[in-house]
Structure formats: C-alpha cells, structure tokens
Amino acid sequence: QPQLVESGGGLVQPGGSLRLSCAASGFTAPGLSLGVYTVNWFRQAPGKERAAVSCITGGGIVTNYADSVKVRFTVSRDNAKNTIYLQLDSLKPEDTAVYYCAERFLRCSKSVKDMNYWGSGTPVTVSS
Numbered sequence: 001q002p003q004l005v006e007s008g009g010g011l012v013q014p015g016g017s018l019r020l021s022c023a024a025s026g027f028t029a030p031g032l033s034l035g036v037y038t039v040n041w042f043r044q045a046p047g048k049e050r051a052a053v054s055c056i057t058g059g060g061i062v063t064n065y066a067d068s069v070k071v072r073f074t075v076s077r078d079n080a081k082n083t084i085y086l087q088l089d090s091l092k093p094e095d096t097a098v099y100y101c102a103e104r105f106l107r108c109s110k111s112v113k114d115m116n117y118w119g120s121g122t123p124v125t126v127s128s
Helices: none
Strands: 003-007 010-012 018-025 037-044 051-056 062-064 073-078 083-088 097-105 122-126
Touching: 003 097, 018 037, 018 097, 018 122, 037 073, 051 073, 051 083, 083 097
Parallel strands: 010 122
Antiparallel strands: 003 018, 018 083, 037 051, 037 097, 051 062, 073 083, 097 122
16 A cells, blocks of 8 residues: 655754655555655644645646745655655744645645545654
C-alpha cells in the first residue's frame, strides 16, 4: 500500500527556516505511479481546522492557497527520489502547526476530503 512519511519539523525561532520532506513509498504497481499524483501540503494549528497550504502537480505546476505563505514557503518534488519538499522560510509564530503531505490523483485540490493518501504529519513550532 502507498505510504507517506513526513519529516523535518521541529522547534525554531521566529525568522528561522525548515525544510520538510515527504517520503513516498509503495507507488510502484500499475495505477500507483507517483508521477501521476499531485502532492498537497496541509497544516493544522492547535484548535483549528486543517487547511491547505500549497500543491504541486506531477509536472511541477505549483498552486499556493494561503496568502500569508505565498512568498515564504516553496513546494517542490523529486520523483526520482520519491520525495516531496516544503521549504519554510521567515517563519512566524502563527505558522505553528502539524504539517501534512497528501496525494491526490491527477489534480490539485484544497479540500481535505479530496485527498487519496495521507501522511501522519510532522510538527512545526515557531517560538522564541
């Protein structure tokens, strides 16, 4: 079965940076090629709903959903390494959340319910 595992989160001071990774496995059988899935990053702050951050298609087209992170976060993917990245720069306390990667077949979406596969998340805490 396909699996997604996030890593790279941790505690950082305001203004700091992190690079989150999403390692994908199990996308090897017919109909499970990683390259035909979009990768959607979400985050969920304490006491709040899970919200979309950005998405990247198999061809590298990026969609940013949150205005507050458009110039600070960068999503990328390396299908050869089966890894998707989210670069977090100029972090603010309000960025504190658990960050999730999720896969959706063919098309990006900002809806949690549209995702086909989920990782378990990696926590990011921004505090001085």
